[in-house]
Amino acid sequence: MQVQVNTDHNIHGGERLATYVTADLESGLARFSGWLTRVEVHLSEDGGGKPEDKKCVIEARPGGKQPVAVTHHATTVDDAYAGAAQKLSRVLDSRYARAHDHKGSDSIRHMPAPEDPGRVGVIVDEPRD
Secondary structure, eight states, X not given: OXXXXXXXXXXXXXXXXXXXXXXXXXXXXXXXXXXXXXXXEEEEEOOSSOSOOEEEEEEEEETTSOOEEEEEEESSHHHHHHHHHHHHHHHHHHHHHHHHEETTEEOGGXXXXXXXXXXXXXXXXXXXX
């Protein structure tokens, strides 16, 4: 999984911020590492004079599927990133669980094949006396 961090000219932090975000995402999304190819983080300042003018957009790209993006606004860069990372984890957990689990157990698509495929689902009705 490749992590890319982008900031606009109003956000200060440089290499230290990129290193922190990369390490945090790699550890927080480790269970999805085989599923995700790239994660892009965009930190910016909206500059509208609002109290919550820092924005973090995180886009995760699962292999062979549509990208997933989340956005979080906050008063600080740290809060904006933390909120977006938490949202992304929930969304990926939901999508990953939906794709691989069904009501708490494996879906039929991921169950092992039966030993005798000719007898699966065959109900023999015995004659009654």
